Amino acid sequence: MSPSTELSTVVIVGSGIAGASAAMTLRSEGFTGRIVLIGEEPAEPYRRPTVSKDLLSGATSTEKTALKPDSFWKERDIELITGTTAVDLDTGRKSLTLSSGETLSYSALLLATGGRARKLGGASGAHVFTLRSTADADSLRESIRRTGSLLVIGGGLIGCEVAATARSLGAEVTVLERDPSLLSRIVPPEISTMIASLHSENDVDVCTDVALSSLDVIDDGSARATADDGRSWSAGTVLVSVGTVPEVTLAVAAGLRVHNGITVDGQFRTSTDGVYAAGDAANIPGARDDERYRSEHWNGAQAQGIAAAHSILGKPMPFTDVPWGWSTQYGHTVQFAGATRFDDDYVIRGSIADRDFTAVAVRKDTPVGVISVGRPKDLRTVRTMIAQGRRVDCAALADESVALTADEREGRVAAAR
Ligand SMILES: Cc1cc2nc3c(=O)[nH]c(=O)nc-3n(C[C@H](O)[C@H](O)[C@H](O)COP(=O)(O)OP(=O)(O)OC[C@H]3O[C@@H](n4cnc5c(N)ncnc54)[C@H](O)[C@@H]3O)c2cc1C
Structure with a gap:
């Protein structure tokens, strides 16, 4: 399919951050055709990370965690259908049947079905x-x-x-x-x-x-x-709370390639023409050819939704996202990026005991992952180093008096340009 010329209706299954971001991007990138965003949950798109934090404590409400005000979707002519499940995908006819009995035809379909608790x-x-x-x-x-x-x-x-x-x-x-x-x-x-x-x-x-x-x-x-x-x-x-499994029911029934998530290429295309996948449900290529992964983080799902929309429009963007996420416990925010494993060699900047540190996972002098508490700027910088595959001087990286990169200040720096 040549997406830009034949695109009249884009149907998105899943109104989480990946699906919602894709819908918003399609419009902001000038797509004037029909966009249908289908969500099984009764709520309009909301910030799922609050579910285990302020929403669970009762400090906030579902309405207050909404991604956008009620009027937002209508104003952008995005048909948001909540409380409805997509139950059957016919990729031959390019049609999707909903639990309401309605059948929708699509020129492109995005599966942003997220995950389920194991x-x-x-x-x-x-x-x-x-x-x-x-x-x-x-x-x-x-x-x-x-x-x-x-x-x-x-x-x-x-x-x-x-x-x-x-x-x-x-x-x-x-x-x-x-x-x-x-x-x-x-x-x-x-x-x-x-x-x-x-x-x-x-x-x-x-x-x-x-x-x-x-x-x-x-x-x-x-x-x-x-x-x-x-x-x-x-x-x-x-x-x-023993992990998340990708929601792939529709994809499997439709015969799409699935292996720990819906398999997509670097442009979020599945094994079937006109069908794309993004977010927690998708298994995407990593930075190296032999690596694939499934992001289970909010920002990753958002970035994938945006990138998938560009692909649908025939304007693919290079996707070099280094996945990152965060967790907040007792007021402390732990941030993660890249691939962190317990058995990597870590270079520590700051003090773990004081809960003020950046721990960089390094393989062959190259950062592959980072964990930090109280240092969001470090996390961003190391994330860039990971994306660029920069080699580091581990001794300098551990030394707080040495800048992480030349962008920070003049003098000795930890990372090669
Ligand atoms: C409790 C909790 C706390 C989290 N906290 C953090 C955090 O602090 N930081 C962080 O980075 N990440 C966090 N995450 C992870 C983050 O929220 C997810 O990575 C992100 O929401 C994934 O977005 P998504 O759009 O891919 O999928 P989802 O958010 O799962 O959305 C998918 C949607 O698709 C719907 N759907 C599925 N199948 C169908 C169908 N057949 N028809 C119609 N609709 C369908 C689902 O009901 C769901 O609403 C947390 C996740 C959870 C569960």
């Missing part, structure tokens, strides 16, 4: 929750308030954030983590220890190396988790 086999019941949407946050908050205690299964980013928020609601909180430390796959042990101490200081009981064997509802209505080694914990409310 479930734990055997864990279910009125007290067991997962967290993805504003509706999930409302039910979880109500249960935490009613029962006064929370067991978080999974010490990843969302589990840690919910633990912190539940403490602000006055609940007794226990976190059970399968691995030896919190966030163990993406941060090195020192940072993991710092995060665990943040939780301990806030009276969260953090239990690691927990091989869960059962999760049952007991007589008084609360839930009890038992580990292989005999340890057990009970609480009125349980959050299962």
Whole structure:
């Protein structure tokens, strides 16, 4: 298809940040045809990161987390259909059937279906929750308030954030983590220890190396988790927070290539003509030819939605995004960018103990990832170094008296130009 000449209707499935950004970009880039944005959730596009933070605590409302005012979509002639699921995709006829029974024809279709919370086999019941949407946050908050205690299964980013928020609601909180430390796959042990101490200081009981064997509802209505080694914990409310799986139901049924997300090329095209994918649902090429990844961060999904819209319009832009995200716990914001692994070599600038640092993951003298607390400027700078593949002098990088790059100040710099 030659997108710019044959494009009359763009249908977008999923009204999260990837889908909404794509719709906005199509209009701002001058597309005058029909844009239909379909969302399963009843709410208009909103800021999902608030779900585990201010929305869960009750400090804000779904309305206040809306991405745009109500009138925004109509003013831009974007047909926003909420509370409706796209149930069947016929790529031969280029048509999409909705749960309302309506069928839409498209010239280009974007799948921005995001992710779902991974479930734990055997864990279910009125007290067991997962967290993805504003509706999930409302039910979880109500249960935490009613029962006064929370067991978080999974010490990843969302589990840690919910633990912190539940403490602000006055609940007794226990976190059970399968691995030896919190966030163990993406941060090195020192940072993991710092995060665990943040939780301990806030009276969260953090239990690691927990091989869960059962999760049952007991007589008084609360839930009890038992580990292989005999340890057990009970609480009125349980959050299962063991990762995200891409939402690929439509894509699989339509025969699109799917492998840990909907496989796309550098222009967000799927294996089927006229169908694109972006955001948490998409598996995209990384900086190196042999690398592919699925972003699970807000900014990555937004950048992909924008880039996918450009491709649909026949104006592809080079996509060299270094994924980045953040997590806020007890008022501390941890930022991440690039690929961070627990077993990388890290160069530390600042002090992890003081919760004021930038930790740069370096492979062969080249930064590949960065984690920082309280240093957003460093994060931006290192992110640029990663994108440019700049080599660094590790000793200089660790030395706070040395500028990170020549852009900062004159003199010795840590990164090669
Ligand atoms: C609780 C929580 C906290 C987070 N906090 C942070 C954070 O602090 N920082 C950060 O960087 N990232 C955070 N993230 C991750 C970030 O929110 C996501 O990466 C981002 O929202 C993904 O956007 P998306 O548009 O790809 O998908 P989503 O936001 O998942 O949107 C996809 C939408 O598509 C809809 N949909 C799916 N299938 C269909 C269908 N067949 N028909 C119609 N609609 C459909 C879904 O209902 C959903 O509304 C958080 C995520 C969660 C769940």
